[in-house]
Amino acid sequence: MPRTRPDLDRDDKVAAIVDGARGRLLDGGYESLSIVALARELGLAQAAIYWYFPTKDHVFVAALDRILHDILSRKPRTGDALTRVLWFADRLHDFQDLRVSMRDRARTSEVVAEYDRDVTALLRVLLVGACADDVQASTLDDTVDAVMALCDGVLLRDLPKARRHQLIRFGYTRLVHP
Amino acid sequence: MPRTRPDLDRDDKVAAIVDGARGRLLDGGYESLSIVALARELGLAQAAIYWYFPTKDHVFVAALDRILHDILSRKPRTGDALTRVLWFADRLHDFQDLRVSMRDRARTSEVVAEYDRDVTALLRVLLVGACADDVQASTLDDTVDAVMALCDGVLLRDLPKARRHQLIRFGYTRLVHP
DNA sequence: ACCTGAACACCGTTCAAGT
DNA sequence: ACCTGAACACCGTTCAAGT
Numbered sequence: 001m002p003r004t005r006p007d008l009d010r011d012d013k014v015a016a017i018v019d020g021a022r023g024r025l026l027d028g029g030y031e032s033l034s035i036v037a038l039a040r041e042l043g044l045a046q047a048a049i050y051w052y053f054p055t056k057d058h059v060f061v062a063a064l065d066r067i068l069h070d071i072l073s074r075k076p077r078t079g080d081a082l083t084r085v086l087w088f089a090d091r092l093h094d095f096q097d098l099r100v101s102m103r104d105r106a107r108t109s110e111v112v113a114e115y116d117r118d119v120t121a122l123l124r125v126l127l128v129g130a131c132a133d134d135v136q137a138s139t140l141d142d143t144v145d146a147v148m149a150l151c152d153g154v155l156l157r158d159l160p161k162a163r164r165h166q167l168i169r170f171g172y173t174r175l176v177h178p
Numbered sequence: 179m180p181r182t183r184p185d186l187d188r189d190d191k192v193a194a195i196v197d198g199a200r201g202r203l204l205d206g207g208y209e210s211l212s213i214v215a216l217a218r219e220l221g222l223a224q225a226a227i228y229w230y231f232p233t234k235d236h237v238f239v240a241a242l243d244r245i246l247h248d249i250l251s252r253k254p255r256t257g258d259a260l261t262r263v264l265w266f267a268d269r270l271h272d273f274q275d276l277r278v279s280m281r282d283r284a285r286t287s288e289v290v291a292e293y294d295r296d297v298t299a300l301l302r303v304l305l306v307g308a309c310a311d312d313v314q315a316s317t318l319d320d321t322v323d324a325v326m327a328l329c330d331g332v333l334l335r336d337l338p339k340a341r342r343h344q345l346i347r348f349g350y351t352r353l354v355h356p
Numbered sequence: 357a358c359c360t361g362a363a364c365a366c367c368g369t370t371c372a373a374g375t
Numbered sequence: 376a377c378c379t380g381a382a383c384a385c386c387g388t389t390c391a392a393g394t
Binding site: 029031097100101103104107108120139142143145146148149150151152153154156157166167170171174175 | 207209275278279281282285286298317320321323324326327328329330331332334335344345348349352353
């Protein structure tokens with residue numbers, strides 16, 4: 001006796017799933033993102049999720065993308081390059097665990113792997129936009145990639161905020177101003 | 179009718195489990211490290227593993243440690259600092275997937291988290307040993323941490339070997355020689 | 357088109373019971 | 376001390392069947 005809801009808009013139903021998934025990710029990390037639990041929370045049978053998403057990884061990516069867009073909407077448009085880099089590093093630090101889970105899933109799941117690449121590409125564009133003026137154009141690619149690697153590497157270690165900033169500041173200065 | 183083997187040395191039986199785990203990790207990554215499959219391969223009931231290791235994560239750490247020691251035993255004692263850094267980066271690149279899995283498990287498991295910290299500390303010691311001469315002592319900590327972050331960050335992206343080396347070389351030069 | 361119920365295959369872990 | 380067999384609780388995914 002399936003209780004279908006053709007009256008509701010499809011996009012709304014998809015959005016409800018993504019919203020629920022996002023909430024679970026923010027609350028308890030990837031561990032909390034269980035299709036069974038998510039469906040129960042939405043009052044659905046677990047199989048219902050699979051009508052809208054082919055795999056759990058697709059739900060994961062959709063929820064991550066919502067989270068990312070929330071961050072980007074708060075992006076500051078003012079300040080010098082280093083300040084903006086530090087701001088982004090702090091935001092990424094807030095979601096480090098999700099990013100670690102994402103990278104782990106990306107090993108197995110092509111959707112997640114593709115999303116991982118997209119995020120990297122996007123962050124790279126933002127970084128270029130932030131510090132293009134500081135960098136001599138001839139070494140732009142190397143400098144930007146090195147700064148990105150520096151930040152990602154620093155975020156891998158769970159350092160206190162002050163030390164994190166100190167390291168990024170130190171590295172940024174040396175990488176950008178030779 | 180448990181078939182116990184008190185004649186065999188305990189350490190040998192532990193080693194057999196760790197060896198099997200290592201083989202599975204090298205073959206198929208963390209996904210292949212299943213307690214059920216591992217026990218079957220060793221001709222044991224799955225519960226037998228738990229007589230020697232409290233959790234799967236302990237098996238994982240023991241196997242990772244074997245792999246790490248195999249790498250370290252091949253460590254070159256010659257060459258300049260940058261060459262040795264690049265050599266290490268190449269070795270770490272070979273096991274990037276395992277490291278990603280390790281970091282993901284480290285979020286949940288304290289044993290893995292502790293091992294992660296130990297590995298980082300060890301690599302840091304090696305890096306200090308490799309490039310202490312190149313670096314001015316006053317900024318040793320910052321420089322070493324920044325170089326480590328640079329390498330880890332570069333390894334996160336799946337770049338071709340040439341580009342990887344190019345980036346590390348670029349970053350290393352700017353970070354070490356200001 | 358949309359959703360359910362039930363099953364499938366696979367986990368890690370526990371534990372009473374046996375030698 | 377050492378190991379088994381069987382169970383437990385939990386997964387993601389599939390699919391025939393219903394509206």
